[in-house]
Amino acid sequence: MGRPTHxxxxxxxxxxxxxxxxxxxxxxxxxxxxxxxxxxxxRTQRSSEVAGRALLMAGILPPAWLAGxxxxxxxxxxxxxxxxxxxxxxxxxxxxxxxxxxxxYEWDNTCPSSQWKHSHNYVHHTFxxxxxxxxxxxxxxxxxxxxxxxxxxxxxxxxIAMVLAAWFQWGVALHDLEWERIGKDKTWSEVGSQASLxxxxxxxxxxxxxxxxxxxxxxxxxxxxxxxxxxxxxxxxWTFLIIFCGHFTDEVEMFDEAEATNETRxxxxxxxxxxxxxxxxxxxxxxxxxxxxxQIEHHLFxxxxxxxxxxxxxxxxxxxxxxxxNYNTGPLTRQFGGVVKRILRMSLxxxxxxxxxxxxxxxxxxxxxxxx
Amino acid sequence: MKPVIKKMLGSSFxxxxxxxxxxxxxxxxxxxxxSVREPRGRVVSAVRQTADSVTLKIEPNDNWQGHHAGQHLLxxxxxxxxxxxxCYSVASAANEPLIEITVKRNGNGRVSNFLVDQAARGQxxxxxxxxxxxxxxxxxxxxxxxxxxxxxxxxVMGVLRHWAAGGDLxxxxxxxxxxxxxxxxxxxxxxxxxxxxxxxxxVCVFTAEGGxxxxxxxxxxxxxxxxEREVWLCxxxxxxxxxxxxxxxxxxxxxHREQFAASRREAAHGEGAVQFLKSGLAxxxxxxxxxxxxxxxxxxxxxxxxxxxxHACKCRVAEGTVRDLRNNRVREVRDTDIQLCIHAAAGDxxxxx
Numbered sequence: 003m004g005r006p007t008h009x010x011x012x013x014x015x016x017x018x019x020x021x022x023x024x025x026x027x028x029x030x031x032x033x034x035x036x037x038x039x040x041x042x043x044x045r046t047q048r049s050s051e052v053a054g055r056a057l058l059m060a061g062i063l064p065p066a067w068l069a070g071x072x073x074x075x076x077x078x079x080x081x082x083x084x085x086x087x088x089x090x091x092x093x094x095x096x097x098x099x100x101x102x103x104x105x106x107y108e109w110d111n112t113c114p115s116s117q118w119k120h121s122h123n124y125v126h127h128t129f130x131x132x133x134x135x136x137x138x139x140x141x142x143x144x145x146x147x148x149x150x151x152x153x154x155x156x157x158x159x160x161x162i163a164m165v166l167a168a169w170f171q172w173g174v175a176l177h178d179l180e181w182e183r184i185g186k187d188k189t190w191s192e193v194g195s196q197a198s199l200x201x202x203x204x205x206x207x208x209x210x211x212x213x214x215x216x217x218x219x220x221x222x223x224x225x226x227x228x229x230x231x232x233x234x235x236x237x238x239x240w241t242f243l244i245i246f247c248g249h250f251t252d253e254v255e256m257f258d259e260a261e262a263t264n265e266t267r268x269x270x271x272x273x274x275x276x277x278x279x280x281x282x283x284x285x286x287x288x289x290x291x292x293x294x295x296x297q298i299e300h301h302l303f304x305x306x307x308x309x310x311x312x313x314x315x316x317x318x319x320x321x322x323x324x325x326x327x328n329y330n331t332g333p334l335t336r337q338f339g340g341v342v343k344r345i346l347r348m349s350l351x352x353x354x355x356x357x358x359x360x361x362x363x364x365x366x367x368x369x370x371x372x373x374x
Numbered sequence: 375m376k377p378v379i380k381k382m383l384g385s386s387f388x389x390x391x392x393x394x395x396x397x398x399x400x401x402x403x404x405x406x407x408x409s410v411r412e413p414r415g416r417v418v419s420a421v422r423q424t425a426d427s428v429t430l431k432i433e434p435n436d437n438w439q440g441h442h443a444g445q446h447l448l449x450x451x452x453x454x455x456x457x458x459x460x461c462y463s464v465a466s467a468a469n470e471p472l473i474e475i476t477v478k479r480n481g482n483g484r485v486s487n488f489l490v491d492q493a494a495r496g497q498x499x500x501x502x503x504x505x506x507x508x509x510x511x512x513x514x515x516x517x518x519x520x521x522x523x524x525x526x527x528x529x530v531m532g533v534l535r536h537w538a539a540g541g542d543l544x545x546x547x548x549x550x551x552x553x554x555x556x557x558x559x560x561x562x563x564x565x566x567x568x569x570x571x572x573x574x575x576x577v578c579v580f581t582a583e584g585g586x587x588x589x590x591x592x593x594x595x596x597x598x599x600x601x602e603r604e605v606w607l608c609x610x611x612x613x614x615x616x617x618x619x620x621x622x623x624x625x626x627x628x629x630h631r632e633q634f635a636a637s638r639r640e641a642a643h644g645e646g647a648v649q650f651l652k653s654g655l656a657x658x659x660x661x662x663x664x665x666x667x668x669x670x671x672x673x674x675x676x677x678x679x680x681x682x683x684x685h686a687c688k689c690r691v692a693e694g695t696v697r698d699l700r701n702n703r704v705r706e707v708r709d710t711d712i713q714l715c716i717h718a719a720a721g722d723x724x725x726x727x
Contacts, residue, residue: 207394
C-alpha cells in the first residue's frame with residue numbers, strides 16, 4: 003500500500019538519521035526567542051478575548067458585534083490551535099512554566115484535556131493513518147479510505163461532514179468515548195467515568211459562554227449570546243478545515259496494520275510523512291492554523307515548538323526530494339478541494355481506482371512501483 | 375491589590391468567567407507580578423557588596439505571608455526561557471517590607487551567576503512561602519553561638535537582625551569563616567552591630583590570611599563556654615559536618631543546622647540505582663528504560679506510545695543522571711519531568727513514583 007518501494011532498508015535508516023539530526027539541532031537550540039514567541043501568542047490571544055467580550059457588551063451596534071465576534075473567534079482559534087494543542091503535546095514543557103505544562107493544561111473547548119491527550123497524542127500520533135487503528139480516519143462517522151468497508155450510512159456523509167464541521171468541538175469532545183468498542187472491550191462503567199469528565203468540562207464551557215457572560219451584559223445579553231455562539235461556530239469550522247486538510251488530501255497514504263508493525267525509526271518517520279499533508283500560506287495563516295499547516299513536520303516532531311516547523315520545512319522538503327519521497331503541500335483551496343472530493347468519492351461503494359499519482363507527482367522517481 | 379478587588383478576583387464567579395484559564399493568566403496582561411494566590415516579587419535594588427555576591431531587595435506582592443528569622447524561600451527566575459528555582463535564606467528582619475536575600479556565585483551555577491552578574495531593578499522573581507525552622511523561637515536563649523562560613527552568613531544575618539531589633543543581644547557569640555574581609559558579605563553591618571550591642575561578640579576567621587579551618591583549638595580559644603551555648607550553624611555541608619562533630623562533643627545544648635527543604639535528597643547508593651521516592655521501592659538501573667524498571671518493580675506508571683512521542687509517561691525526577699535512549703546522551707537532572715519510556719539510568723536516579 004503505502005511505502006515507497008524504491009528505498010532500501012539502508013536508505014530508510016539514513017533518512018531517519020537525517021531527520022534525527024534536524025530534531026537534535028532544534029531541540030538543543032530552544033531558548034529566549036522561543037519563549038518570547040509563545041508569550042506574544044498568549045498576549046494576543048488573551049487581549050483579543052478581553053477586547054472581543056468587551057465589544058460584544060455593546061453588541062447592539064453592528065460594528066461592535068462584528069468586531070467583538072471576530073476578536074473572540076480569533077482568541078478561540080489561537081487558544082485551541084496554536085496554544086492548547088501544542089502545549090498539550092509537550093512542546094513548551096521545557097520552559098518549566100506551570101501555565102504551559104502539558105500535564106496540567108486545560109484548553110478552551112468542550113473536550114477534557116486528559117481525553118484529548120489520550121485520543122490524539124497517543125492513539126492518533128502513534129497509529130497515524132493505520133486503517134482500523136487511527137480513529138481520526140473518519141472519526142467513526144465518515145469513510146475516508148478505500149480500505150474502510152463501505153456501509154449504506156456513508157451515502158449521507160457529505161451532510162454528516164457539514165454537521166461535524168459546524169459542531170466540531172463536540173465531535174472532538176466525544177471522540178475518546180470510543181463508542182464502537184462498548185460491549186466489546188470497553189465497559190459501560192468506563193464510558194460512565196469518561197462521560198462525567200466530559201460533562202464537567204462541557205458544563206463549565208456552556209456556563210461561561212451562554213449563561214454568565216450574557217448575564218453580565220444585562221440588556222445586551224442576546225447580542226453577547228449570539229456573538230459567543232458565532233465565535234464558537236467560526237472556530238469549529240476553521241479547525242475542521244485545517245484538521246481535515248492534514249490527512250485527507252489527494253495524495254495522502256494510508257497503511258495497514260501489517261506493514262506498520264515493528265517499524266524502525268526511519269520507517270516510522272516515513273509513515274508519518276506520507277500520511278500527512280501541508281498547506282502553503284502567510285505567516286499569520288500558519289499561526290492561525292496552529293502550525294498544523296506544517297502537518298508533515300508536526301507529525302515528524304510532535305513535541306517541537308510549533309513555530310520552528312517553519313524553519314525546518316525547507317530542509318525536510320529537500321531531504322524528501324533527494325530520497326524521491328512525495329512531500330504533499332498546496333494552498334488551502336486545492337488541498338481542501340481534495341478533501342471534499344475524497345468525502346464525496348468515499349460516500350459510494352468504490353473499487354480501487356487507477357493510480358494517477360505518477361502522472362500528478364512532480365517528483366521524477368515514481369513513488370510507487372505499482373498501483374496502490 | 376485592594377483587598378476587595380482581591381476577594382472578587384478569587385471568587386468562583388470570576389473563576390468561572392476565566393475558565394479554563396486562571397485569573398492570573400489575564401492579570402499577566404497588566405503586570406506579571408500580579409497574582410490571586412501566588413507570591414511573586416520584583417527586585418527593587420541589587421547591591422554587590424563583594425566581587426562574587428549580590429544582595430537583592432525584593433518587593434513582594436500581597437500573597438507573601440512574611441517569614442520568621444532564619445527561614446528560607448524558593449526563588450524562581452526565567453533564564454533563556456526556562457524557569458529555574460533555587461533556595462535562598464531570607465536575611466531581612468521579619469517586620470521589614472522588603473525581602474532581602476544575598477546570592478553568592480556558586481561555581482558555574484546558572485542561577486547564581488545570572489543573579490550576581492545581571493540582576494537589576496525590575497527583575498521579576500517567583501517566590502514560595504517562607505520555609506524552615508532554623509530559628510523556631512522568636513527570642514534567643516540566655517547564651518547563644520552563631521557559627522557560619524561563606525554564604526552561610528545569610529540566615530545568621532536574619533537571626534541577628536531579628537534579635538537586635540528585639541533588644542535581645544544579651545550574650546551572643548558569632549564566629550564566621552570567610553576567605554578575607556573583602557569576601558565577607560555583611561562585614562560592615564556586623565561590625566556596626568557589635569559596636570552598638572555590648573552583648574554581641576564577633577570573631578572573624580579569614581582563611582586566606584592565615585586563619586585556620588575550624589578545629590578544636592579555634593573553638594576552645596574563641597568560645598570557652600561552648601557547653602552552655604545553644605548553637606546555630608550554617609555553611610557549606612563539609613564545614614557543617616566538621617563543625618557539628620566538634621560541637622556535639624562539647625555541648626548538650628541544641629544545635630540548629632540550616633537545611634533547605636528542597637535540597638538534595640538521599641539518592642540511592644551504588645552504581646545506577648533507581649529509587650522510587652513515593653513508594654519507597656528501589657531497583658537496579660541496569661536493565662532497560664526507567665518505565666520498564668518501574669513496571670518490573672511492581673509499579674503501574676501511566677504510559678502511552680512507549681516511544682517518546684505522546685508524553686504520557688512523563689514523571690518528575692527529583693535528582694539523577696539519565697541517558698536519553700534516542701541519542702545516548704547522558705545528562706544530570708534535578709526536579710525535572712522526563713519521559714520514562716525513552717530514558718535509562720546512567721547513575722543514581724530518584725523518581726517521584
